Every structure is written in structure tokens, then in C-alpha cells.
Amino acid sequence: MATTAKPVQGKIKRPNIPSAGIQVPAVSSFEQVDDEILATLKPSSKWFMGLGLAIAAMLVGASAWTYQIYWGLGNAGYVPPVMWGVYIITFVFWVGIGHAGTLISAILYLFRAGFRTTIYRASEAMTVFAVMTAGLFPIIHIGRPWKFFLLIPYPNWRLLFPQFKSPLLWDVFAISTYLTISTTFLYLGLIPDFAVMRDKETNPIRKRIFAMLSLGWKNTDREWRHFAKMYMFLAAFSTPLVLSVHSVVSFDFAMALTPGWHTTIFPPYFVGGAIFSGFAMVWTILIPIRKWWNLEHYVTLNHLDATAKVVLFTSIMVGSGYLSEFFIAWFSGVAPEQEYFWNRVFGQWWWAGWILLLCNMIFPLSLFSQKLRRNPTWLFILSIIINIGMWYERFVIVVPSLSHEFEPWQWTHYTPSWIDMCFLVGSFGWFFMWFLLFIKQMPVIAIAEVKEIVPPKMKNDHGGHH
């Protein structure tokens, strides 16, 4: 919040203007900002349809969970030694999705990237709901979800404490910190917008609710001064947090001696992949929103172009990670490593390996074309391709390694069961249900922050005095 605004840069010669100077030229007044963004809160038939689908998908997952709790974890499709499957794959997938939100709200804030202003609220909400979704999977995976509290180091009558040297416990700390900070970030950014909603609301019950949510915010200079400082510190804390969370998730694998896992490249490779898939999910949710709620002059083609450059960069980063893994396996001379990587692209798991390489390395190269970077339809299709690719990336990391370890007699196959697939569908339902409920109750674009980049009224109004 605050100070992300930059003056409009000179004359725009080409559509490919620098990201940092992106503004919203079709938005001219504070009143327009309030009216247009608050108009998105009115329910529409498309929204009801989307919510209905999301709830139906969520119920599929809930039914599967009920079934699994009753009949046991044996329904999960695990075949020893593949005792991590779709649950952990989907956990890592959703943690990764959650990365873009905090990257956009914190890191791009510190870099003063102008294109974050109109996309960060939706991304932050996406982060919170993605981490909420991810957090379910370790609980599902332990089979007895009511025992989850044993992971938390609380004083108890048995005087037992968790193993602090275990990456799985690091995950508990990392994910819970990330969820807490992301939710705090989202809520605090919403406070000035709740005040706008409170002051515009006519229904007394809703007005009271917004009054409570806004904490009595009045837009005073004192509030803004402390708020801006707090926001900057939160962004500064969240920046290393973004990098650490997926690094810690990668330690779940890298700390093990399993072929394909035990490598120091995992933390940056996981973080790059997380940002890559997170930005793709930002497209999946923002492109329909901007189209259906007439927000194309807020989330402009310039914004999409800038995010496409981030996706292209992270795609290249992830692709370099893939290639480095092959190189390291060859260069190390370790036979099980070489066997694993051969198996990944030419052996048992060739199809999964090639889905991953095509979706994450080849298709994103289309973003070198400016025309495609500015084509929302292509970006939406690409976002789906990338997310399929990124789910398969986690599949390729988890399953081929476990099914093809050191001992040939242990080698096996793994096929997800119908319960696994129901959980996967349910996770999307759960995520989209929360997101759709969010966008109908709270502004999907930050009102107060957009006002920062709209030229204020002046006595001798020439515009652009900001």
C-alpha cells in the first residue's frame, strides 16, 4: 500500500511499455473507482453457476474423505514403497499456487512494480485459499485427521515433543506461518476498502458488519502514516517468507536419500516453479473476472503482458532446473540417479515426464511473442496447460522416485485410485468455492490503492498531478 504510484511516463510509443509505468488511463476519478469496483459485488447468474459447480466438486472431495475415514487409508491407491501419492502431489501443487499472491503483494510492492496494483487483491485471496486447500492434504494423508494436533509442539501430559530435525515438522511451521501472514496481509489491505463499503452501504445490518470489519477506519493522516509503515514491514517480512516456504517444502524431498530427490537444486527450483504456477492460476481466475465484470480497463493488456513476462522468466528458470537435474545425474556418475532420470523420460514414466516438459518448458516459449502475451484467450488456455504441467511436475518428482528406488525388487507401479481423484476434484471445488464467495463479499481490486494511481482533483485541474 502506498507509494507504489508513479507518474505516467512520457508518451507511450509501443504497446510494450515498461511494466513499472503501467497505469489505468481509462480510470479518471475516485468516484469511478468506487462505483465500478463495488459493482462487482452484485451477484450474477455466471457467479451462481460457478459457485454451484465449485460446491458440487467440493462435495465430491468431502464424500471421498468421509469414505476414506470410514474404510481406511488403504483406499488411497498407495502401493509400497510408493507411500506418497496424489495427496502429497496435490499438497505441493496448492502450496505452489499460493506463492504468486504474496510475491505480487510483497515482492512486487518492494520493487514498486506498477502492474501489481490492480491484480494483487485477487492474488492475495488466491494465496490464502490455496494454502487453506494445501493444508488439508497432510491432514488427509495421515489417515486419522483427528491426530493432527500431535504435530504441534504444545506442552502435554505425555511430555512428548515433535522431532524438530524433521522436514515434515518444518513444513508445519512454514505453512502455518505462511497462512497466518497471508491472511493478515489480505485483511489489513482490505481495511480501507471496508471503510469505503461501510460509508456507501445503506442496509443497516451490512453497514454494521462493514463497520466492525473496518475497525472504525477513518482515513486520517495518522492512520495512513502508521499503515504505510506497517505495510512496508509486512512486505519486507513476506519477501523472504515467500522464498522460504517452498524451500522448506522442497526439503521434504531433498533431505531424503531417494534418487531424484537428494539435490541442492530443489529449493530455487521449487520456488521458481511455485511462482510460475501461481501466476498461471492468477490468469485462470483474473481473465474471466476482468471479462465478465467489465474490469478490462483495470486489469489491462499491459498488466497481462507484464505478468506474462514473469511467467516466461520463471518457465525458463524451471526449464533450466529440469535440464540441470539431467546434467547432474549424468555428471555425478551415480547409477541410481542416472537410472531414475532415464526412467523419467524414456522409461516407465515417459508420458508424465513429457507432459511436464511440454507444458512447462515448450508451450510457455510462446510468450516470446508479444502478440500472444497480449492475447487473454491464449493466456487463459496457457494457464490451464501450465497448471496441468505443474501438477505433473510434482507427480514426476514424487511417484517415479519412490517407485524406482535403489533396490530393483522394490520397483513397482502406481495408479491413483478413484478416491485420490475425488480428492483432487474436491480440492479445486474447495478452492473455487472460497474464492467465489470472497469476490462477492469483498472488492476483488483494491479500491484505496487504485485511487493512488488515479490523478486526484486539483484546483487548476490539468490531470496527472499525482
Add this chain to the structure above:
Amino acid sequence: MQGVLAVFPQLDAVCDAIRDLKARKVPKVTVYSPTIHHEIDDAIDAPTSVVRVFTLIGASLGVTFGYWVSIWSSQYWPLQVGGKAIASWIPYTIMGFEMFVMVGCLSTVAGMFINAQIPRLVTNFGYDARFTHGDYGIWIETTPDKFAELEATLKSHGAVEVRGER
């Protein structure tokens, strides 16, 4: 509490009024703005926020707690793993870092709440709903005998509405 509330539609008008009030050494001035404007910050010239002190204290306590809880509980319930020391500070740095971020952030938020004086129960005094919409405002806490003088000053800078509240 009593005072004068002025509404300004333009940013430069409210900045001029702030500078004039500062020059006249008028105390207890509160400025309202729909969003952050550096022009207003410059005109007010307020001291740096002390929220950073809360951040420092919270983050220091957090990192200390993260290391302490790992080391203390490991020694309380020793688990020998892979020849590592019972209290291994390298893996415990992750606990230290996570607690550093978590407590640092939450204490920063607490610092903001304390200094910005929120949550607040009443917003209808010395306030106008237009300040969240698009207009700027100035609230001066003062006695009724100064209302007329302040009203003239504020109107001379372009206030479209000035009202006394008591």
C-alpha cells in the same frame, strides 16, 4: 470533543490549508484523505512512524522463541537422529526464522493498531462519509470561540463545506 470539520474536493486545496494551519500553529489538526498522497505527507511533515520499534521487539522475541522451543524440547525429550547433536542449531534455524517472521509481523500489526488508535468504536464525530469516497477533509479540535476564524481560513483555501461540531 468539539471542533471544526472542513471538506475539500481538491488535493492541492487541502495541502494549502494544512500549510496555512501549520504556519498559524493551530494544534490538534487531523487530515482525511481517501488514499495516501505524498503531497499531504509533505504538508503535514509528521515524524516517522514508531511502528518499527514494535517490529524490532516482536521479531527479536520471535527468533529467540523459535530457537528456544526447539532446543529446550529436544533436550527435554532427546531423539538421536543420524549422529546429529541433540540440539542442532542449523535445522533449528528454520524454526527461528518462521517465528521471527510470524511474531515480527503480528507485533508490527499490533504496533499499527496501537499507534493508529484502531479499532475504534465511534466514527461519526469529526468525520464525513465523503472522506472514503473522494473528498479530503480537515478536522480541528478546538473551542467554539475559534470556529468563525477557522471557518474563514479553511474557506479561503477552497473548503466547500465547513461545519462546527460540538
